[in-house]
Amino acid sequence: MSQDQSRDNRAALVLAATPIGDSRDASPRLRDELADADVIAAEDTRRFRRLTERLGVTIGGDVVSYHEHNEASRTPDLVARIAAGERVLLVTDAGMPSVSDPGYRLVGACVAADLPVTCVPGPSAVLMALAVSGLPVDRFCFEGFLPRRTGERERALAPLATEQRTMVFFEAPHRLAATLTSMATVLGQDRPAAVCRELTKTYEEVRRAGLAELASWAADGVRGEITIVVAGADLGAGPALGVEDVMPQILARVAAGERLKDVCRDVAGATGLSTKTLYDAAVTARR
Secondary structure, eight states: OOOOTTOOOOOEEEEEOBOSSOGGGOOHHHHHHHHHOSEEEESSHHHHHHHHHHHTOOOOSEEEEOOTTTHHHHHHHHHHHHHTTOEEEEEOSSBOTTSSSTTHHHHHHHHHTTOOEEEEOOOOHHHHHHHHHOSOOSSEEEEEEOOSSHHHHHHHHGGGGGOOSEEEEEEOGGGHHHHHHHHHHHHOTTOEEEEEESTTSTTOEEEEEEHHHHHHHHTTOOOSOEEEEEOOOOOSSSSOOOHHHHHHHHHHHHHTTOOHHHHHHHHHHHHOOOHHHHHHHHHHHHO
C-alpha cells in the first residue's frame, strides 16, 4: 500500500525531531509545525512546554501525553483524529520519534489505515555521534540500549563480535562502565570506540580509545546523556585471527548461555578457523 504524498490535505501524522540539547538547533519548520498542529502528542508534556517556551512558540492545538505506558491506549484516538482531517505532531524528549522512543506503534497504525505519515528532520544523537566518532561511517547499525544484566548484555553482544559495520548504542550514565566492560570482554579490549557525552550541550565530550581503556575511564562515574560508537570487526585486514584472538568471545558467549558447539561453529564460519580446534581450545580454557 503506497502513501499518496500529493493529496492536498493537512491531515497527517508528523514525526518531528526536537533538539537533543541545544534549543537553537530547532528548525524554522519545527516551529511552524508546532504552531500549526491540531494535536501535539508529547512524550513528556512538561518538558515539551519548557521547550516551546525556549523557542517562543505559541501552541494553539491540544497537547496530550504519549509515552511507553499509554501509547497502546492512546494510539487509536490519534489515528481517528488524523482520519477525521486533523494534523497530529509527535515529539519526544529529544531527537527523532520512534528511534528508541515512542512512535513506532503510531506509525504502524497510520500505515495500516492508509493515512499520511511525514517527518520534520532534525537533530539525531545517532548521526551526530557517528560523525564525530572518527570511526568509519560508510556502513553502520543502530543497536539501541543493551540489556541491564551482565549475562543478558553479553549474550546480546555476542552475535555482534563479528559485525563489520560500525555500531551505535545508547546507554544510561550509571551503567556505562559495566556496559563498556562487557563490550571489552566480548568484542575485544582494544576494539576502537568513542563515548559521546552531552552532545550539543555545554559540557559536550567525546572520548576515543579502546574499549578496555574507556571502561577504566568510566569506572569513576560519568554524567549526562551517553551515546557509544564501536568500530566493526576488521575480519579482512591484517594478519588472520588466531584461536587466542577469538577465545574471549567464545567463552563469553558460552557463559551467557549458548552451547559451546554452536558458538564454535559460528565463530569458525566467520573466521575460517577449524571448528574442532576452537572446541578443543575452549574445553581446555574452561578447565
